[in-house]
Amino acid sequence: MKDFLPDTFALTRRKNFAMKKSSNKSFTVNVIATICIVTMINIIGYSQTNTYPIVGTGQTISYDTVVAITMPTAGQAFFGQNSNHPGNMRSYTNNGNGTVTDNLTGLMWQQTEDRNGDGAINFYDKLTYAEAMASAATCNTGGYNDWRLPTIKELYSIAMFFGAEPGPPPSTCIKYIDTTYFSVGFGDVNSLAHGDLGTERIIDGQIASSTKYVSTTMNGQETLFGFNFIDGRIKGYPTTSPVPEDGQSKHFYVLYVRGNTAYGTNQFVDNGNGTITDSATGLMWMQNDNGTGVLWKDALSYAENLTYAGYSDWRLPDVKELQSIVDYTRSPATTGSAAIDPIFNCTRITNEGGIADYPWYWSSTTFSSQAQTKGASACYVCFGRAMGYFPGLGWTDIHGAGCQRSDPKPRSFTGYTHNGNGYYNANAPQGDAVRIYNYVRLVRNGSSTGINENKDNHLFNFYPNPVSDELTIEMRGDREKVSFELLNSIGQTVQNGSFIEKTVIQMTSLVHGVYLLKLQNCNTFEVKKSLVSTKN
Numbered sequence: 001m002k003d004f005l006p007d008t009f010a011l012t013r014r015k016n017f018a019m020k021k022s023s024n025k026s027f028t029v030n031v032i033a034t035i036c037i038v039t040m041i042n043i044i045g046y047s048q049t050n051t052y053p054i055v056g057t058g059q060t061i062s063y064d065t066v067v068a069i070t071m072p073t074a075g076q077a078f079f080g081q082n083s084n085h086p087g088n089m090r091s092y093t094n095n096g097n098g099t100v101t102d103n104l105t106g107l108m109w110q111q112t113e114d115r116n117g118d119g120a121i122n123f124y125d126k127l128t129y130a131e132a133m134a135s136a137a138t139c140n141t142g143g144y145n146d147w148r149l150p151t152i153k154e155l156y157s158i159a160m161f162f163g164a165e166p167g168p169p170p171s172t173c174i175k176y177i178d179t180t181y182f183s184v185g186f187g188d189v190n191s192l193a194h195g196d197l198g199t200e201r202i203i204d205g206q207i208a209s210s211t212k213y214v215s216t217t218m219n220g221q222e223t224l225f226g227f228n229f230i231d232g233r234i235k236g237y238p239t240t241s242p243v244p245e246d247g248q249s250k251h252f253y254v255l256y257v258r259g260n261t262a263y264g265t266n267q268f269v270d271n272g273n274g275t276i277t278d279s280a281t282g283l284m285w286m287q288n289d290n291g292t293g294v295l296w297k298d299a300l301s302y303a304e305n306l307t308y309a310g311y312s313d314w315r316l317p318d319v320k321e322l323q324s325i326v327d328y329t330r331s332p333a334t335t336g337s338a339a340i341d342p343i344f345n346c347t348r349i350t351n352e353g354g355i356a357d358y359p360w361y362w363s364s365t366t367f368s369s370q371a372q373t374k375g376a377s378a379c380y381v382c383f384g385r386a387m388g389y390f391p392g393l394g395w396t397d398i399h400g401a402g403c404q405r406s407d408p409k410p411r412s413f414t415g416y417t418h419n420g421n422g423y424y425n426a427n428a429p430q431g432d433a434v435r436i437y438n439y440v441r442l443v444r445n446g447s448s449t450g451i452n453e454n455k456d457n458h459l460f461n462f463y464p465n466p467v468s469d470e471l472t473i474e475m476r477g478d479r480e481k482v483s484f485e486l487l488n489s490i491g492q493t494v495q496n497g498s499f500i501e502k503t504v505i506q507m508t509s510l511v512h513g514v515y516l517l518k519l520q521n522c523n524t525f526e527v528k529k530s531l532v533s534t535k536n
Contacts, residue, residue: 051262052280053104056087057318058160058178060516063366063375065297065409080300082161082318082364089516090160092181099142100181105157106260107150110141112183113207113253121185123194126251129224129239132208139256147256152211152225152234152402153264154257156323158182161379165231166202167370173202174372176232180492184229185253191246198246205230206237208252213400215333217386218430219393223400225328226252232367232379234323236386236400244429266325268343273309276343277446281324284446286314288345289359293437296378296409299362303442314442319363319379321443323404326381331401332357338383339401344441351387352422352433353395358384359439360407367406377406380438387433389417389424398430408436460519473519474502485518 062071062083072079091103100109115125127135132149139147163176166186177184187204188194206226213223213236223236243250267279276285286309290302303316330339338346338358351357360382366375381404388398399405416423416434424431460482462473475482486495486505495505505517 050280050282051260052264052266052278052324053088054281054283054321054324055090055102055104055157057082057320057365058090058162059083059318059365060086060162061366061372061375066374066376068373068375074304078297078300080304080315080364082366085315085318085364087318087321090158090178092178094181095142097142099144102157105154105263107154107157107257107263108142108144108259109158109182110139110147110254110256111181113185113255114183115254121183121253122188123191123196123200123251125185125253126188127208127254128249128251129208132252132254133210135254136256141256144258146258148258149208149210149254150257151264152209152227152328153324153326155207155209155227155255156234156320156404157263159227159229159232159320161232161319161365161367162372163229163232164368164370164372164374172370173230174368175229177229180487182255184255186230196246196251197248200245203228203231204245206235206250206252207255208237211328212239213331213402214329214335215331215397215400217397217400218390219396225400225402233406234399234402234404236398236403264324266327266341268341270343271309275309275311278325281321282446283317283321283324284311284444285325285344286442287343288441289347289361290440290442291347293359293435293439294362295411295437296362296407299438299440300364302440306442308442311444313444315444316362316364316440317443319365319381319404322361322363322381322441323402325441326383326402328402332384333397340383346383347439349384350421351385351395352389352420352424353387354421355385357387358401360384360386360435361441362438376410377408379404379406387422388428389419389422389431389433391431395420395422395433398432405432407434407438411436462517469506469508471505471507471517472502473499473505473517475500475521480521482519482521484520487516487518 059082061068062081063069064078071083088104093101093103095101098111100111113121113125136147136149159176160178164174166173175184185205187200187202189200189202191200206228208224208226211225217223217236221238221241224239225234226237227234237250240249242248265280269277269279271277274287276287299316303314306314308314326339327341330337340346346358349357349359360380363379365379367377367379368374382401384401385397386399386403387395389395390398413423417426423434425434460473460475462471481498481500483498485493488494
């Protein structure tokens with residue numbers, strides 16, 4: 001593996017912008033600003049070209065290193081974050097039979113974690129890993145009998161990062177999934193009354209995947225990867241080892257999946273110029289990383305000011321794009337490599353425990369805690385060991401290479417505990433390591449037409465832009481009936497209706513926020529993105 005960019009690779013920086021800090025102040029939900037509407041999505045449907053389309057994170061709010069801000073533009077500080085590059089808009093169909101179809105990925109999901117159908121999601125609905133694997137064979141939700149426990153890449157496809165993890169009180173939590181279509185539960189704080197041997201925490205909403213870690217965590221525990229729609233992280237969990245909360249094997253919520261068995265399988269092509277194209281996702285990646293740890297803000301500016309291999313549209317990937325290139329068959333302990341296809345090069349590091357390892361990589365996605373307007377951390381993906389400091393074990397791999405966690409954005413370790421070669425969060429149950437300076441691997445949209453891209457002109461027009469009170473929508477050409485739906489940033493419908501040829505939507509009753517306008521007739525599905533702040 002090479003630890004640096006080869007001399008033969010053209011690597012030049014564009015003319016430096018004066019990266020002055022934006023004069024836009026951090027906002028709250030009451031701040032008044034002008035509406036700015038930007039076309040985000042065209043046609044939406046299951047792609048036959050890209051077998052592994054990445055569903056966008058749903059993150060439409062912009063952040064500095066602490067709180068939400070107005071969306072930055074090119075040349076401003078913090079430009080290039082997730083809200084500037086929203087990706088493919090999610091598109092679901094409620095099939096009315098306990099299932100939900102993801103129209104982008106071609107996957108069909110169970111709609112709820114309520115396995116016993118009693119109308120409540122609690123410990124009664126949880127299964128051990130072995131039970132979760134075995135019970136798929138007897139599942140007949142919607143009349144189908146080919147359900148399976150999802151891989152971690154399949155499960156991550158329905159994760160949405162408009163969420164905010166709970167803090168005191170738990171009512172501050174916004175789940176990391178579109179709750180218009182899916183029902184997922186908190187940890188069962190009354191689990192003792194529901195068949196548990198102990199008491200769960202509010203954040204114990206982990207869902208199991210079928211993906212097992214090829215190494216072990218916590219000094220020898222067999223581990224599976226799961227995602228938590230309550231706290232927004234991929235972590236490794238023990239398959240059979242007793243867990244502290246109840247002294248028995250870990251129990252998980254379950255959502256089974258069916259269809260598109262190719263989803264999550266990469267198709268990498270070495271372009272011979274220091275770039276790698278994934279034909280399955282349509283994304284092009286830099287073959288090498290940036291070679292050193294940097295702050296999140298500097299990772300954004302590095303991407304925005306780079307020309308490489310003849311391209312100047314590189315960007316920091318969102319967290320779901322970044323996780324898409326994890327190779328869960330690899331790990332530092334078992335293959336002596338990062339958890340990524342060897343077609344890529346990863347810089348070697350020495351971790352907190354003094355062991356040869358591989359980096360964690362920044363994403364453009366902010367991680368919010370307690371409220372959507374709080375953004376002092378950003379998501380990263382571990383391509384090396386997910387280190388933590390645990391009493392009795394010291395520094396160890398606690399969540400596995402391939403997990404997704406978050407690190408602080410500011411240049412400060414204040415509030416974290418130093419031990420030996422690193423810092424850790426003493427308030428985290430497993431003492432997650434804290435690095436702040438993480439590595440960067442850039443991405444760009446490939447030449448293939450993406451799942452939400454159409455080279456034809458839009459079939460709907462909307463104006464004025466900017467908007468302050470009324471938004472006019474008109475159909476171009478056809479005079480068919482069109483339905484519309486206006487959704488807020490957490491997927492809730494705030495207005496809907498239908499029209500032929502032209503309509504006007506009143507915006508003055510809406511609170512400040514980002515809204516998505518979905519337009520559909522029998523042939524076309526378009527989505528427009530609105531950064532909205534009304535003048536009421």
